[in-house]
Amino acid sequence: MLSYDDLTSPERELWDAFPAGHRVDLRTGVPEDDLVAEGGQWGPGRTVRAAVMVALLLGANTTQPGAVACLRLAGARISGRLNLAGAQIAHVLWFEDCWFEESMDLFGASTQTLVITGSRVPGIEAGSSRIEGNLDLRRSLVESGAPSPFHHDITALSLTNARVTGGVVLNKAEISAPGGWAVAAGGLVMEGGVFCRGGFVARGEVRLLGAQLAGGLFMQGALLEQPGPRGVALALDNAVASTLNLSGGFTANGTVRLRGARISDNLTFEGAVLNGPPDGHGPSLVALLMQAVDFDFTLARPPSSTVDLRGAQVSYLHDSEHSWPDVVELDGFVYGSIKRDEAGARREAVGHRDSVAHRVAWIRRSPGYNPQPYEQLASWYRKAGHDDDARRVLLAKQRHRRRTLHPAARVWGHLLDATVGYGYRPWLAGVWLLALTLLGTLSFGTHSPHSVKQGEGAPFQPFVYTLDLLIPIGGLGQRTAWYWSNDSLQWLAYLLIAFGWVLTTAVIAGVTRTLQKN
Numbered sequence: 001m002l003s004y005d006d007l008t009s010p011e012r013e014l015w016d017a018f019p020a021g022h023r024v025d026l027r028t029g030v031p032e033d034d035l036v037a038e039g040g041q042w043g044p045g046r047t048v049r050a051a052v053m054v055a056l057l058l059g060a061n062t063t064q065p066g067a068v069a070c071l072r073l074a075g076a077r078i079s080g081r082l083n084l085a086g087a088q089i090a091h092v093l094w095f096e097d098c099w100f101e102e103s104m105d106l107f108g109a110s111t112q113t114l115v116i117t118g119s120r121v122p123g124i125e126a127g128s129s130r131i132e133g134n135l136d137l138r139r140s141l142v143e144s145g146a147p148s149p150f151h152h153d154i155t156a157l158s159l160t161n162a163r164v165t166g167g168v169v170l171n172k173a174e175i176s177a178p179g180g181w182a183v184a185a186g187g188l189v190m191e192g193g194v195f196c197r198g199g200f201v202a203r204g205e206v207r208l209l210g211a212q213l214a215g216g217l218f219m220q221g222a223l224l225e226q227p228g229p230r231g232v233a234l235a236l237d238n239a240v241a242s243t244l245n246l247s248g249g250f251t252a253n254g255t256v257r258l259r260g261a262r263i264s265d266n267l268t269f270e271g272a273v274l275n276g277p278p279d280g281h282g283p284s285l286v287a288l289l290m291q292a293v294d295f296d297f298t299l300a301r302p303p304s305s306t307v308d309l310r311g312a313q314v315s316y317l318h319d320s321e322h323s324w325p326d327v328v329e330l331d332g333f334v335y336g337s338i339k340r341d342e343a344g345a346r347r348e349a350v351g352h353r354d355s356v357a358h359r360v361a362w363i364r365r366s367p368g369y370n371p372q373p374y375e376q377l378a379s380w381y382r383k384a385g386h387d388d389d390a391r392r393v394l395l396a397k398q399r400h401r402r403r404t405l406h407p408a409a410r411v412w413g414h415l416l417d418a419t420v421g422y423g424y425r426p427w428l429a430g431v432w433l434l435a436l437t438l439l440g441t442l443s444f445g446t447h448s449p450h451s452v453k454q455g456e457g458a459p460f461q462p463f464v465y466t467l468d469l470l471i472p473i474g475g476l477g478q479r480t481a482w483y484w485s486n487d488s489l490q491w492l493a494y495l496l497i498a499f500g501w502v503l504t505t506a507v508i509a510g511v512t513r514t515l516q517k518n
Contacts, residue, residue, distance in 0.1 A: 002051065002052060002055050002060065007052065008044060008047070008048075009045065010024070010026055010045065010046065010047065010048050010076065011048050011049065011052045014048055014052065014053070014056070014071070014073060015052070015056065015061055017072070018056045018061055018069055018070070018071055019061055019062065019063050019064035019067060019069050020064050020067040020069070021067060021068050021069055021070030021072065021092075022072065023072035023073070023074060023094070024072065024073050024074070024076075025074040025075055026045070026046045026073075026074065026075040026076045027074055027075030027097060028075075034075060034097065036097050036098070036099055036118060036119060036120050036141075037120070039077050039098070039099020039120060040077070040099060040101075042076075042077040042099065046075060046076055046077050047076065047077045047078075047079055048073065048076045048077070048078055048079070049078075049079050049080050050078055050079065050080035050081055050082040050083070050101075050102070051080055053071060053073075053078070053082060054082065054083065054084060054087075056071060057071060057084065057087065057089050057091055057093070058087060058089075069091050070091055070092045070094065071091055071092070071093050071094065072092075072094040072096075073094070073095055073096070073098060074095075074096040074097055074098070075096070075097050075098065076095075076098050076099075077098070077099045077101065078095075078098055078099070078100045078101060079101045079102075080101065080102060081102040081103060081104075081105065082100070082102075082104045082105065083105045084104075084105060084106050084109050084111070085105045085106065085107040085108055085109060085125075086107070086108045086109060087106075087109045087110075087111070088109075088110050089109060089110065089111035089112065090112065091112060092112045092113045092114075092115070092133070093111070093112075093113075093114045093115065093116075094113075094115045095115065095116045095117070095119050096115075096117050096118055096119070097117075097118045097119060098116070098119040098120075099119065099120050100119065100120060100121045100122060101122075102122060103121065103122050103123035103124065103125065104121055104123070104124045104125070105125045106124070106125060106126040106129045107125050107126065107127050107128060107129065107158075108127070108128045108129060109126070109129045109130075110129070110130045110132070111129065111130070111131055111132070112131075112132050112133050113131070113132070113133030113134045113135075113136070113166065114131060114133075114134075114135050114136070115134070115136040116136070116137050116140050117136060117137070117138045117139055117140060118138070118139040118140060119140045119141070120140065120141045120143070121140060121141070121142050121143070122142075122143050122144075123142065123143065123144060123155070123156055123157075124137075124142055124156070124157050124158065125155075125158045126157075126158060126159050126162055127158045127159065127160040127161060127162060127184075128160070128161045128162060129159075129162045129163075130162070130163045130164075131162065131163070131164045131165065131166070132165050132166075133164075133165060133166045134164070134166035134167050134168070134169060134192070135159075135164055135166075135167075135168045135169070136169040137157075137168075137169065137170050137173045138169055138170070138171050138172055138173060139171075139172045139173060140173050140174075141173070141174045141176070142156045142157050142173065142174070142175045142176070143156055143176050143177070144156045144176060144177035144178075144180055144204070153180045153181050153184070154177050154179070154180035154181070155177055155180060155181045155182075155183075155184045156175045156176055156177040156180075156181070156182050156183070156204065157175050157182065157183045157184070157185075158181075158183075158184045158185075159183070159184070159185040159188050160184050160185060160186050160187060160188070161186070161187040161188070162185070162187075162188050162189070163188075163189045163190075164188070164189070164190050164191065164192065165191045165192070166191070166192045167190070167192030167193050167194065167195060167215060168190065168192070168193075168194045168195070169195050170194070170195060170196045170200050171195055171196065171197045171198040171199075171200060172198045172199045172200060173196075173200055173201075174200075174201040174202075174203075175200075175201070175202045175203070175204070175206075176201075176202075176203040176204065177203065177204035178203045178204055178225075178227050179204065179227060180204050180205070181204055181205050181206075181207050182202040182203060182204035182205060182206055183202060183205075183206045183207060183208070184207050185207060185208045185211055186207060186208065186209040186210055186211065187209070187210050187211065188208060188211040188212070188213075189211070189212045190211070190212060190213050190214055190215055191214055191215065192214075192215040193213070193215030193216045193217070193218060194213060194215070194216070194217045194218065195218050196217070196218065196219045196222045197218055197219065197220045197221055197222065198220075198221060199221060199222075199223075200219065200221070200222040200223070201222070201223045201224075201225075202222070202223070202224045202225070202233075203225050203227070204225075204226060205226055205232050205233065205234075205235060205254075206224060206233065206234045206235070207235045208234075208235065208236050208239050209235055209236070209237045209238060209239065210237070210238045210239060211236070211239045211240075211241075212239070212240050212241075213239060213240065213241035213242065214241075214242060215242065216241055216242045216243030216244065216245065216265075217236075217241055217243070217244050217245065218243070218245045219245065219246050219250050220245055220246075220247050220248035220249070220250060221248045221249045221250060222246075222250050222251070223251050223253075224250075224251070224252045224253065224254060225253045225254065226253065226254030226255075226277070226278075227253075227278060231254050231255050231276075231277030231278075231279070231281070231282040232254055232255045232257055232282075233252040233253060233254025233255060233256060234246075234252060234254070234255075234256045234257065235257045236257065236258050236261045237257060237258070237259040237260055237261065238259070238260040238261065239258075239261045239262075240261075240262045240264075241261070241262070241263050241264070242263070242264050242265050243263065243265050243266050243267075244258075244261075244263050244266070244267045244268070244292075245266070245268055246267075246268065246269050246272050247268045247269060247270040247271050247272055247296075248270070248271055248272075249271055249272070249273070249300070250269070250271075250272040250273070251272070251273040251275065252272075252273070252274050252275060252276075252284075253275045253276075253277075253278055254275075254276070254277050254278070254282075255276060255277060255282050255283055255284065255285070255286060256274060256284065256285050256286070257285075257286045258285070258286065258287040258290045259286055259287070259288045259289060259290070260288070260289045260290065261287070261290045261291070261292075262290075262291045262292075263290075263291065263292040263293070264293065265292075265293055265294065266292070266293065266294045266296070267290075267292040267294065267295050267296070267314075268294075268295075268296035269296060269297050269298070269299055270296050270298050270299075270318075271298070271299070271300045272299050272300060273299065273300050273301060274299065274303040274304070274307075275303075275304050276303065276304045276305035276306075277305075280304070280305065282305065283305050283306040283307065283308050284303035284304055284305045284306065284307060284325065285303060285306075285307045285308065286308045287307075287308060287309050287312050288308055288309075288310050288311055288312070289310075289311040289312060290309075290312040290313075290314075291312070291313045291314070292312075292313075292314045292315075293314070293315045293316065294314070294315065294316045294318075295314040295316065295317050295318065295335075296318040297317065297318060297319050297323045298318055298319060298320040298322070298323060298341045299320070299322045299323055300322060301322050302322050302323070302324060302325050303324075303325040304325065305325060305327075306325060306327040306328070306329065307324065307325055307327075307328050307329070308329040309328070309329060309330055309333040310329045310330070310331050310332050310333065311331075311332040311333070312332070312333050312334070313333075313334045313335075314334075314335050314336070315335070315336045315337070316335070316336060316337050316339065317335045317337065317338045317339070318338075318339045318340075318341060319338070319339075319340060319341070320340065320341035320342070321342075324362060324365060325365075326365060327365055327366070327367060328362065328365040328366055329366055329367070330362075330363060330365075330366045330370070330372075330373040331366065331370040331372055331373060332372055333372075333373065333376065334376060335376070335380065336380075337380070338359075338380065355389065356381075356389045356392045356393060356396075359377055359393070360374075360377075360392075360393060360396045363377065363396075364400070369400050369401055369403065369404050371397060371401070374393055374394065374396065374397035374400070375394075375397070377393050378390040378391075378393040378394050378397075381393060391424040392424070394424055395417075395421055395424045398413070398416075398417070398424075399413075399417065401413075402414070402417075432499075432503055433470060433503060436466070436470060436496060436499055437463070437466050437467065437470065439492075440462070440465070440466030440469065440470070440492070440496055441462045441463045441466050442462075443489065443492055444462040444465055444466060444489065444492075445462035447484070447486060447489060448460070449465075449482040449483060449484050449489075450482065450483055450484070450485060451481065451482060452481055452482065452483060453481070458478070458481065460478070460481075460482055461478065464476055464478050465478040465479065465482065466496065469493055469496040469497050469500060470496055470497075470499065470500040470503070471500060471504075472497070472500045472501050472504055473504070479493075
């Protein structure tokens with residue numbers, strides 16, 4: 001049990017200031033002497049034992065009537081471990097430009113606002129804690145501490161299953177656990193926002209699996225680095241958030257994983273850089289089954305590796321020439337509208353001359369053949385009133401599918417493509433019929449055939465005879481009434497009959513497919 005006589009001079013000053021909530025400032029005012037990085041060299045005149053602060057926070061010094069007790073300390077070296085695990089803390093903790101000798105333990109604690117700005121802390125364990133107010137770590141360096149009770153990985157900042165009624169402010173902070181978890185916050189419940197802006201740096205995985213971020217996550221300009229073997233820089237699997245803002249120079253040297261995440265408003269990567277894992281073995285973005293209203297993917301430059309959007313659903317997709325890598329997984333990706341960023345202006349990506357070619361090339365970045373991306377794109381064109389573009393997309397789908405068929409089916413596919421464009425270009429059949437009719441009329445018109453029955457039947461008409469050969473159903477009476485002694489013309493007649501059957505079959509198959517799809 002601490003007694004007042006056992007306290008050092010700075011500890012007595014803090015003890016006396018606590019009941020009235022006054023700040024104790026141990027800084028010298030000389031910049032080079034107040035560098036937090038050199039805090040380990042600060043002497044007894046700037047050192048406060050963690051045990052003294054624990055005693056104060058747990059009621060060792062009664063509060064002063066008419067004042068709000070608060071622990072406010074600046075420029076101090078804090079020796080020993082600040083162990084408040086499971087404590088019920090009714091006071092605000094405020095540390096500024098302090099150097100902590102050991103990690104801070106708030107596991108399972110209930111506390112008021114906790115502010116640690118411009119300080120150095122070797123790990124903060126706040127798993128299962130409840131913070132009534134804000135957790136503010138602006139400009140602080142939080143380095144890897146001991147493994148969390150929830151896992152065996154080295155963790156710098158643990159907020160696993162914690163609940164914060166205010167916000168978490170990490171602006172300009174550096175959270176470092178190379179190869180481990182810089183931030184472990186699976187199951188975190190936030191009523192405010194999480195702010196990691198203005199030069200925030202995380203070395204190690206930022207892990208927010210299943211987090212509930214009602215106020216959103218804001219990481220504009222943040223740098224996330226994952227040098228470890230996992231390769232994941234940011235994990236938001238199954239998280240629920242109002243907004244995810246990963247823009248304004250946000251850089252991830254590792255995978256950004258949003259598998260199953262649900263964003264009720266805006267998900268933006270505008271101006272972001274997604275480098276993927278440093279070793280190149282892993283995707284830049286995994287958004288499998290992700291849901292968002294507005295998905296802005298206008299990056300500063302193309303991602304270095306795969307983007308996986310399988311099963312994702314968004315209402316509005318914004319992209320640009322820098323959005324897509326060489327491989328994009330699109331099977332099951334559903335969107336309501338696409339807007340393309342060109343020269344700083346955004347407009348609907350329909351109606352342009354190269355729109356369909358550009359979008360089909362986008363789909364072709366997906367490995368293998370999957371019909372859904374083509375059907376989704378065609379549906380979008382159709383809803384936008386561009387039926388011709390929708391048919392061009394569906395034609396591209398059939399051509400892609402043809403590559404996966406056995407040789408005989410590929411031959412038939414080429415025939416359907418050349419004759420009626422798989423039913424999406426029925427006018428091609430008319431062109432073929434016109435060309436063959438002209439060929440037959442000219443060829444048969446230069447010779448005289450033999451009548452099957454002399455003196456019977458209608459006079460020979462080259463044009464009508466050619467049509468009779470090309471139309472396989474019914475008859476015009478010419479084909480059965482005349483024959484050729486000239487072998488070349490007889491073979492031409494057989495060829496026109498064959499073409500007639502092929503064209504008719506192709507037209508029926510193509511039109512049937514079109515009616516089924518539309």
